[in-house]
Amino acid sequence: MSKIEKLTPEQESKLDSQREKWLSKIFNYEFYNNHDSERTKISMKKLYKFCELDEPEVILLDSPMACQIEVNRLLGNETRVYEPFSAYINADDTSWLSFYEYFLDNFDFMEEHRENFNLISECVENSYLQIQMDKVCIVSKYPKKIMRNSNNDLHCTNGYAIEFADGYGQHYINGRFIEEEIFNECDSLINAKISFHKNTNEDIRAAIITIIKENFGNQGLLDMLDAVMVDEKTIKHNGDYEEIVRIYKTKTKYSFLQNSKGELDQPYAWIEFTCPSTKSVYLIDTCPTFTDAIECAKWHRPNNVPDSVDYTWYSAN
Amino acid sequence: MKNKLKFENLSFHQGDVQFFKVKELPKGIKKVTKQYIAASERSGSFHALFGNYDIYEYDNGGFVIEAHDECILNHSLQSELQGLGITMDKPIVTNKKDHRHTIVPPGKYYVDIQTRFDPLENVKKRVID
Numbered sequence: 001m002s003k004i005e006k007l008t009p010e011q012e013s014k015l016d017s018q019r020e021k022w023l024s025k026i027f028n029y030e031f032y033n034n035h036d037s038e039r040t041k042i043s044m045k046k047l048y049k050f051c052e053l054d055e056p057e058v059i060l061l062d063s064p065m066a067c068q069i070e071v072n073r074l075l076g077n078e079t080r081v082y083e084p085f086s087a088y089i090n091a092d093d094t095s096w097l098s099f100y101e102y103f104l105d106n107f108d109f110m111e112e113h114r115e116n117f118n119l120i121s122e123c124v125e126n127s128y129l130q131i132q133m134d135k136v137c138i139v140s141k142y143p144k145k146i147m148r149n150s151n152n153d154l155h156c157t158n159g160y161a162i163e164f165a166d167g168y169g170q171h172y173i174n175g176r177f178i179e180e181e182i183f184n185e186c187d188s189l190i191n192a193k194i195s196f197h198k199n200t201n202e203d204i205r206a207a208i209i210t211i212i213k214e215n216f217g218n219q220g221l222l223d224m225l226d227a228v229m230v231d232e233k234t235i236k237h238n239g240d241y242e243e244i245v246r247i248y249k250t251k252t253k254y255s256f257l258q259n260s261k262g263e264l265d266q267p268y269a270w271i272e273f274t275c276p277s278t279k280s281v282y283l284i285d286t287c288p289t290f291t292d293a294i295e296c297a298k299w300h301r302p303n304n305v306p307d308s309v310d311y312t313w314y315s316a317n
Numbered sequence: 318m319k320n321k322l323k324f325e326n327l328s329f330h331q332g333d334v335q336f337f338k339v340k341e342l343p344k345g346i347k348k349v350t351k352q353y354i355a356a357s358e359r360s361g362s363f364h365a366l367f368g369n370y371d372i373y374e375y376d377n378g379g380f381v382i383e384a385h386d387e388c389i390l391n392h393s394l395q396s397e398l399q400g401l402g403i404t405m406d407k408p409i410v411t412n413k414k415d416h417r418h419t420i421v422p423p424g425k426y427y428v429d430i431q432t433r434f435d436p437l438e439n440v441k442k443r444v445i446d
Binding site for chain 2: 174175176177200201202203204256257258259260262266268269275277278284285286287288300301302303304305306308309310312313314315316317
């Protein structure tokens with residue numbers, strides 16, 4: 001047997017279709033639609049046997065939350081605690097299963113492992129997550145809905161980004177988990193405005209802004225904030241990266257707000273940045289005296305950085 | 318702290334963590350053990366530099382870093398590192414949380430977090446995520 005140092009062009013040409021095949025199993029819901037309860041029970045029992053463990057009772061449930069409720073019931077927990085899901089035999093395994101299947105199907109040096117591979121594969125295709133215990137294995141089916149953005153991060157501004165058959169789901173905005181309560185507050189501009197002002201975490205505020213922008217448009221955002229745009233600048237950074245920075249302030253002044261000179265009776269003001277990695281839009285509280293977005297952006301750098309340093313990113317991620 | 322830093326016009330950022338190249342290390346700074354540059358309690362993520370570098374405290378929360386070789390700035394989940402015996406001594410790329418990894422060329426840098434203005438207190442603070 002010799003080590004494979006390089007794939008031939010023909011072998012390489014099959015990589016994309018191999019990747020798509022396995023992604024499709026999850027994102028085109030092949031695993032969800034083709035779920036086979038009997039096969040799951042048989043394959044999990046075989047796997048326990050392979051590991052020289054007693055045959056388990058296999059409990060199939062619709063969602064990870066249902067698994068948590070069931071495991072807590074079985075353990076007799078009076079207060080529900082999070083029980084970790086197993087590290088193996090779940091959706092994460094599809095990456096290495098895809099890898100090994102490619103070599104099984106295109107080379108002849110792994111044939112002796114095919115039976116074991118098929119066993120693991122059968123287990124994984126019916127188990128999104130599972131909790132493996134002595135004599136009991138609690139399995140969650142795959143999600144029925146997965147919504148993503150152009151970066152392939154979980155993302156949905158009008159419902160769950162990931163949802164299971166029993167109705168359990170989770171909200172994500174540009175890949176970041178958002179609590180249901182905060183998501184629901186974005187149903188209306190008034191509630192979103194209250195939520196935006198009461199939260200100090202910038203990721204939560206960015207999620208609120210993103211939901212409002214996508215569902216109500218830019219005007220909706222300005223209406224929510226009762227604001228007008230003061231300035232917009234496009235900045236060309238290193239390479240192809242261009243950044244648009246905007247500043248806004250409310251039409252109303254508030255007796256309790258100050259500017260950076262300590263003067264009261266000021267409007268709220270924000271500077272808008274867009275994360276180049278996640279595309280999340282951030283509105284950062286700023287001083288209302290700024291009229292130039294670049295000068296404002298410079299001011300939001302760490303305190304020790306003087307204005308004489310250009311606002312140009314060599315690299316931005 | 319009085320501004321002792323002499324800046325060059327080279328800066329980059331990974332999310333709210335910003336790097337600014339400086340000409341020399343300021344005097345009197347305290348070297349500390351390698352640590353996360355920033356960590357999010359809410360998401361369990363961190364920004365940290367991996368590779369051959371020294372790190373010094375600067376201005377109550379900021380850092381000055383001297384990268385002796387090319388280093389990697391990662392944004393990952395803390396849970397990704399637990400139990401894997403991964404240290405920050407080697408320039409490895411860890412699994413990305415939100416931001417792509419950044420290659421940090423050798424040099425000296427002032428490193429700190431983007432700021433926001435609190436109009437109730439009239440003070441600039443580091444952003445929180």
